[in-house]
Amino acid sequence: MIPLVTDAQKAGARVGLKSDSIVINGGKRLEGRIEVRGAKNLATKAMVAALLGDTPSLLKGVPEISDVGVVRGLLEVYGVKVTSPSPGELSFDTSRVESAHFAEIDAHAGASRIPILFCGPLLHRLGEARIPDLGGCRIGDRPIDFHLDALRQFGAVIEKGFEGIHLTAPDGLRGADIELPYPSVGATEQVLLTAVLATGTTELKNAAIEPEIMDLIAILQKMGAIISVEPNRVILIEGVERLDGYNHRALFDRNEVASWAAAALVTHGDIFVGGARQTEMMAFLNVFRKVGGAFDVQEDGIRFWHPGGDLKPVTIETDVHPGFMTDWQQPLIVALTQAHGVSIVHETVYENRFGFTEALNEMGAQIVVHKEGLPDHPRRVARRDFEQAAVITGPTELHGANIYVPDLRGGFSHLIAALSAEGQSVISNIGIISRGYEHIIDKLETLGADFVYEG
Ligand SMILES: CC(=O)N[C@H]1[C@@H](OP(=O)(O)OP(=O)(O)OC[C@H]2O[C@@H](n3ccc(=O)[nH]c3=O)[C@H](O)[C@@H]2O)O[C@H](CO)[C@@H](O)[C@@H]1O
Ligand SMILES: C=C(OP(=O)(O)O)C(=O)O
Numbered sequence: 001m002i003p004l005v006t007d008a009q010k011a012g013a014r015v016g017l018k019s020d021s022i023v024i025n026g027g028k029r030l031e032g033r034i035e036v037r038g039a040k041n042l043a044t045k046a047m048v049a050a051l052l053g054d055t056p057s058l059l060k061g062v063p064e065i066s067d068v069g070v071v072r073g074l075l076e077v078y079g080v081k082v083t084s085p086s087p088g089e090l091s092f093d094t095s096r097v098e099s100a101h102f103a104e105i106d107a108h109a110g111a112s113r114i115p116i117l118f119c120g121p122l123l124h125r126l127g128e129a130r131i132p133d134l135g136g137c138r139i140g141d142r143p144i145d146f147h148l149d150a151l152r153q154f155g156a157v158i159e160k161g162f163e164g165i166h167l168t169a170p171d172g173l174r175g176a177d178i179e180l181p182y183p184s185v186g187a188t189e190q191v192l193l194t195a196v197l198a199t200g201t202t203e204l205k206n207a208a209i210e211p212e213i214m215d216l217i218a219i220l221q222k223m224g225a226i227i228s229v230e231p232n233r234v235i236l237i238e239g240v241e242r243l244d245g246y247n248h249r250a251l252f253d254r255n256e257v258a259s260w261a262a263a264a265l266v267t268h269g270d271i272f273v274g275g276a277r278q279t280e281m282m283a284f285l286n287v288f289r290k291v292g293g294a295f296d297v298q299e300d301g302i303r304f305w306h307p308g309g310d311l312k313p314v315t316i317e318t319d320v321h322p323g324f325m326t327d328w329q330q331p332l333i334v335a336l337t338q339a340h341g342v343s344i345v346h347e348t349v350y351e352n353r354f355g356f357t358e359a360l361n362e363m364g365a366q367i368v369v370h371k372e373g374l375p376d377h378p379r380r381v382a383r384r385d386f387e388q389a390a391v392i393t394g395p396t397e398l399h400g401a402n403i404y405v406p407d408l409r410g411g412f413s414h415l416i417a418a419l420s421a422e423g424q425s426v427i428s429n430i431g432i433i434s435r436g437y438e439h440i441i442d443k444l445e446t447l448g449a450d451f452v453y454e455g
Contacts, residue, residue, distance in 0.1 A: 007110065007135065008405075011066035012431025017441070021428035023452040026400055026421035030269035030447040035301075036257055036276060037063040037088060038250025040436045042212040044114045045189055046219050046250060047071045050092035051080060051121040052197060053223050057092045057245035058085070063253065063438040066431070070112040070135075077104045078122065092245070094125075102130040106163055110135040112435070113186065116144055119151055119167055120194025129167040137407040140351040140386075146187035150178050154194050154202075175200030175239050182384075183208040183233060183320045189216060195237035196225040202237040209233060210321040211280040215251040222246040252277060255327045256437060258284045259409070261304040262331030263416045263447075265293045266338065270305035271447060278302065283324045290314050291335060313341035313394065317381040318349050330356055330409040334417045336392045337365040343392040346379055351386035356410025359403045363417055363425075366393040400425040408436045415440075419449055 009020050038046075038061035048071065050057035062068055072082050072090070081093040108115065113136035122129035136142065148158055151167065153176035159166045175198045180187050188208040195202035207213075209229070217227050217235075223243040228236045257276040261284070264271040278285065278297045285295060291314055294307040313336065318326040326349035336343040337360060347353045357367040373387040400423035405411030411433045418425035433440055441453050 008429040008431035010111065010431070012434050014066040014069035015064050015434045015438070017431055017434055017455065019454045020431050021426055022430055024400070024415070024418040024425045024427060025450040026398070026418055026423060026425065028267065028419065028448060028450045030263055030267045030271055030419065030449060032447045033272040033274060034260065034443045034446055035274040036253045037061045037438060039212055039253040039255070040065055040067050041185070041255070042215050043068055043250045044071045044112070045117060045212070045216050046248060047075060047090070047092070048114065048117045048121060049193060049216065049219050049223070050245065051075065051078065051094060051097065051118070051125060052193065052243045053094055053245035054242055055245040056094070058247045059090050059092070060088060060249040061252075062088055062090050062250060065436055065438050066434045067112045067114065067436065070108055071114050074105065074108050074115060074118065077102070077108070078118070094245070097125050105130055105132045109133040109163060112136055113142070116147055116186065117189055117193055119147070119156065120154070120173070120190065123156060123167060123169045123173055123194070124197045127169065130164060131167070132164040137409070139353040139407060146180055146182070146184050147190045150176070150187060150191050151194065153178055154198055173198040175202040175237070177203045179205040180207065182206070185210055185213065188213055188235070192216060192220060192227065192235070192237065195239060196220050196227070196243065198239040200239055202239070204235040204237070205233065207233045207235045208320055211251060211254065219246050219248050222248060251280070254280050254284070255325070255409070257281060257302065258325075258328040259331045259412050259437070261288055261293065261295070262335050263419065264304040265291065265306050265311070265335040266416045266420045268306045269447070270303070272301055272303045274301035276302040283322055284328055287314060287316055287324060287332065291332075291339060293335075311335060311339040311395070313339040313343040315344040315379065317346040317379050319381045320349070323381065326350060326353060327409050329353070330413040331416060333357065333367070333390060333392060334360065334413045334420070337367070337394050337396050337398065339392075339394045341394065343394070344374065344377065345390045345392070346373060346377070346381065347388045347390070348381050348384055351388070354388050354390050355406050356413055357390055359401065359414050360398075360417055362403075363398045363401045363421055364396050365398060366396050367391070397422060399423050402426045403428070405429045405432055408432055412437060
């Protein structure tokens with residue numbers, strides 16, 4: 001019989017995780033210093049951008065996460081020679097891109113969302129693109145209509161097959177006037193990566209302006225692109241004839257920083273996160289402070305700790321940048337189970353991102369998810385067609401449980417809930433966590449967590 005290998009096991013195997021479950025003995029403070037490196041949501045896009053350069057690129061601060069492995073595998077299929085000159089660095093040689101082996105892309109299907117961003121670069125380099133089915137966290141429908149509509153406006157012709165999509169550009173790619181229905185991160189990146197080598201000027205309205213996008217723009221500018229970020233979410237891109245490679249250190253992973261900050265709060269701990277910076281995290285830091293957490297911004301990182309006293313409830317809405325990021329709500333909600341009073345988290349970015357709260361309730365939390373949102377509740381962010389609200393009543397004592405983690409951020413929140421809970425928890429499917437958290441087992445050890453991992 002052929003053994004079934006789950007997506008999580010595949011992800012874990014990419015970064016050397018041998019076992020897919022961890023036993024956690026809760027109740028221990030996390031204390032110590034860990035480092036974060038480049039952001040999953042930037043490093044992977046920077047790797048795609050390397051395909052646009054005629055000369056080699058060097059990316060520094062690359063995290064050892066499985067999504068990086070997925071993109072590396074795809075770049076190799078597309079003919080890019082990827083090497084690692086030293087730990088945390090990847091170099092990309094595009095001189096043999098003509099020899100793409102499209103037949104091999106199916107092996108990379110379903111592992112990450114990044115493949116969709118290869119459309120523009122492949123059309124520029126090869127006149128054709130084949131993209132496998134996408135993966136990523138299952139937190140709603142996650143359609144790619146904005147991407148495909150934008151690509152069509154550039155002149156791409158798209159055919160959808162049973163497995164993935166096929167694109168051509170019979171008349172080349174031309175600059176376009178594009179307005180996104182919503183400031184989608186991925187669709188903004190799609191437009192940037194396509195417009196830089198398209199003929200003429202592209203005006204993108206309602207663009208996403210997340211720090212990871214600004215860092216991608218910085219990379220493209222180093223490569224020779226002409227991009228200006230105008231007021232009111234407008235980005236202008238003047239197409240150029242060719243681009244060179246880049247030499248760039250990836251922006252730090254602010255989602256990982258927020259996660260460890262929440263871990264410090266939840267475990268009454270004290271964690272110094274090396275590599276963290278303040279400016280990109282202001283929305284998070286405000287909420288962290290309102291809840292009752294303490295932080296100290298230093299030159300080489302940020303220290304987060306629980307200063308004692310009761311945690312306070314908050315009402316927040318997830319939003320696009322500069323708002324409170326959707327990827328931060330899951331670990332924060334674990335802290336809110338310990339706040340004295342009722343907190344409300346409105347999820348406005350994805351339509352299905354509170355599934356992870358079921359396991360927290362099994363552990364003793366009191367979280368009620370309102371699948372249609374709370375329509376009359378006053379708040380800052382405008383309602384979307386869909387949205388959900390989680391109402392968290394605290395404080396509640398958490399106890400150990402057996403948990404099968406559903407997705408990346410939900411998985412991290414289960415991990416820290418187990419670390420703070422009374423008793424033992426067995427958390428399985430943890431390979432998913434390695435999509436976005438590097439060296440998770442080593443970091444838990446450094447911070448003094450009590451766990452058994454047969455790795
Ligand atoms: C790899 C990566 O960088 N992932 C991040 C990226 O995901 P990703 O780029 O997929 O997220 P988007 O910003 O595109 O998605 C935001 C919203 O727009 C919708 N949408 C998007 C594209 C589209 O064609 N049609 C459509 O309807 C999505 O379903 C979602 O409701 O930004 C999200 C929002 O900050 C983060 O949570 C993810 O961690
Ligand atoms: C939703 C996330 O990632 P992805 O878009 O890669 O699924 C995330 O990082 O929380």
